[in-house]
Amino acid sequence: MALEIETTIIGAxxxxxxxxxxxAERGRKVFVxxxxxxxxxxxxxxxxxxxHSGIYYPQNTLKANLCVEGRALLYExxxxxxxxxxxxxxxxxxxxxxxxxxxxxxxxQGKSNxxxxxxxxxxxxxxxxxxxxxxxxAIFSPCTGILDSYALMNLLYxxxxxNGAEFVFNSEVVGIEKKSLGYEVKIKDREGICPFMTQMxxxxxxxxxxxxxxxxxxxxxxxxxxxxxxxxxxFIVNSSKRHLIKRLIYPIPKGTITGIHIILDLEGRMRVxxxxxxxxxxxxxxxxxxxxxxxxxxxxxxxxxxxxxxxPESTGIRAKxxxxxxxxxxxxxxxEKERGLPGFINLIGIESPGLTAAPAIAKYVCQLATI
Numbered sequence: 193m194a195l196e197i198e199t200t201i202i203g204a205x206x207x208x209x210x211x212x213x214x215x216a217e218r219g220r221k222v223f224v225x226x227x228x229x230x231x232x233x234x235x236x237x238x239x240x241x242x243x244h245s246g247i248y249y250p251q252n253t254l255k256a257n258l259c260v261e262g263r264a265l266l267y268e269x270x271x272x273x274x275x276x277x278x279x280x281x282x283x284x285x286x287x288x289x290x291x292x293x294x295x296x297x298x299x300x301q302g303k304s305n306x307x308x309x310x311x312x313x314x315x316x317x318x319x320x321x322x323x324x325x326x327x328x329x330a331i332f333s334p335c336t337g338i339l340d341s342y343a344l345m346n347l348l349y350x351x352x353x354x355n356g357a358e359f360v361f362n363s364e365v366v367g368i369e370k371k372s373l374g375y376e377v378k379i380k381d382r383e384g385i386c387p388f389m390t391q392m393x394x395x396x397x398x399x400x401x402x403x404x405x406x407x408x409x410x411x412x413x414x415x416x417x418x419x420x421x422x423x424x425x426x427f428i429v430n431s432s433k434r435h436l437i438k439r440l441i442y443p444i445p446k447g448t449i450t451g452i453h454i455i456l457d458l459e460g461r462m463r464v465x466x467x468x469x470x471x472x473x474x475x476x477x478x479x480x481x482x483x484x485x486x487x488x489x490x491x492x493x494x495x496x497x498x499x500x501x502x503x504p505e506s507t508g509i510r511a512k513x514x515x516x517x518x519x520x521x522x523x524x525x526x527x528e529k530e531r532g533l534p535g536f537i538n539l540i541g542i543e544s545p546g547l548t549a550a551p552a553i554a555k556y557v558c559q560l561a562t563i
Contacts, residue, residue, distance in 0.1 A: 197223045199561070200377055200390040202365050202404055204231035206341065206550045207542055208396035209348035214554035215561070216355035223390075224357060225379060227364035227400075232345040235398050236547065238476075238508030240426075240455045240466070243267070243277065243337040244545040247284070247302030247310060248445055254523040254556075256305045259545040262552035263335065266344075269551065275343045276458050282336035282440040283318065285327035287492050291444050292329050298444065299331050309334050324436040327493050336440060340458055341547060348550075368393065368408040370533055375408070392535040394557060399474060399511045401540050408536055410528070417524065417540045422510040424466025425478055427486050429454075430501040434462040441493060448520050450544070452489040464490045464497075466508060470516050476507045513541035525553065527560045537561065 199215060201208050204226035212224050228234070243266055249255035270277040286295040295312075302310045311332040313321070318330045353359065366385060367378030374391040397404040402412045402419045412418045434456070442453040455463045464486050483502055491497045513521035524540035537560055542553070 197221065197388060197390040199223070199392045199394065200225065200375075201394045201396055203396040203398055203401070204228075204349075204359060204361075205234065205236040205396065205398045206232060206345050206348070206547055207236075207398075207539065207553055208394075209345050209352065210550040210554035211394055211396060211557050212352040212357045213348040213355070214551075214558050216352045216357040218558060220561075222352065222357040224352070224359045225363045225365060226359065226361050229361055231349055231359070232342065235508060235510065235543075236345060237341060238506060239341065239544070239547060240463075241338050241341045241457060241547070242282075242440065242455065243279075243339055244548040245282070245302065245307045245310065245333040245336045246305045246545070247298060247307050247331065247333060248450065249305065249545075250520060251301065251304045254525060255545060255549070258523070258549035258552040258556065260306050262545070262549035265551035266339070266548060267337070269344070269347065270339060273347050275340060275347060277337055277339035278458060279335065279337040280439050280456060281332060281334045282442060283313075283322060283325065283327075284331040284333070284442045284444060285318070285325065285493050286329045286444060287327055289328050294444050295329055295331060302331070302333070307333065307335070322437060322439060322441070324496050325441055325493055326495050338440075338455070338457060365397075365404060365407065368404070370408065370536075375536065392537070392561060394537045394539070394561075396539045396542070398542065399509060401511065401538070401542075405538055405540065408528075408533060410531060410533075410538075416513070417538070419541065420512045420515045421471050421474060422468045422512045422543070423471045423475070423507060424468050424510070425482055425486070425507050426455075426463045426465035426505045427483065427502040428505040429462040429464055429497070430503075431461070433496060433501055434460055436496055437462065437494065443489075443493065447517070448514055452486055454490060454494060463505060464502060465505075468510070471509075474509055476509070478504050478507055480504055510543040511541055512543055523553075525556060525560070
């Protein structure tokens with residue numbers, strides 16, 4: 193091959209950028225290939241921009257451990273490099289008395305995950321903090337925050353480049369073949385298809401990571417790698433209501449779905465969403481017919497909300513391993529050496545809390561890369 197690369201990273205979302213920055217800082221020669229014209233144009237820029245605490249995930253899972261570790265690393269990055277962020281805190285609320293037991297279980301799970309600052313609130317205690325929220329009880333998570341996800345990605349991109357990482361945009365991976373000394377990767381760009389050799393491949397392809405795993409010969413059905421697409425809309429709330437809530441407000445999750453919640457951003461805007469609806473194909477069109485669903489869901493705990501307060505804002509899609517009604521699935525982050533593919537590191541199903549966990553995921557992948 194005309195070109196030999198030490199480490200190839202596929203995908204320049206926030207996780208791919210974090211891995212590139214971490215590997216380049218450790219002295220690895222890194223090339224990042226991204227099919228879009230710039231970094232972070234899909235899931236990484238179409239989300240709630242929340243720094244999660246880590247209460248929602250079963251103990252000792254990658255999602256729990258990497259979220260808690262990533263949160264601490266993320267706040268350090270924000271402080272050191274002046275990335276805009278605010279530690280607003282979050283209320284997870286039990287709307288009915290019948291939900292209090294589930295809230296108590298969630299509280300205990302958060303404690304077991306190492307989220308040490310969470311507080312269980314009675315209705316009266318909740319009302320003192322959020323008088324316009326209606327619920328029977330709540331978990332208050334002070335360490336939950338929001339950040340400027342673009343500023344974070346731009347920092348990671350800049351740090352990676354400063355340490356020698358190369359980025360190639362408008363370049364789609366269309367072929368991967370295991371060879372004796374590494375992998376032959378084929379890239380499709382404006383000039384056609386270009387093959388090159390690489391010693392290591394990190395598949396951080398987000399919504400397309402299962403298709404990339406297929407390229408190297410993995411049966412994604414038997415491996416349990418096939419993705420489902422979870423689409424969600426966000427509605428913006430009338431600015432006259434935004435001063436009525438000071439923190440993020442979430443209902444109790446239903447299974448693996450967090451439910452429609454209220455989010456604040458750094459500009460002081462209030463959003464409602466996202467919902468989760470499974471779709472077959474990636475499609476970012478906005479479905480305005482969901483407006484009443486959002487309204488009725490949010491009004492249960494924010495009674496000041498009126499239907500006319502909601503206006504369409506944006507959509508996002510998550511790469512989910514579990515389908516509708518299926519049980520929890522953890523992140524898959526693994527070197528595929530047991531499949532005869534040493535040095536091929538798959539990251540499959542990196543949905544929420546992927547943004548929060550990104551710095552910790554990068555360190556985890558670097559550890560795999562040294563084994």
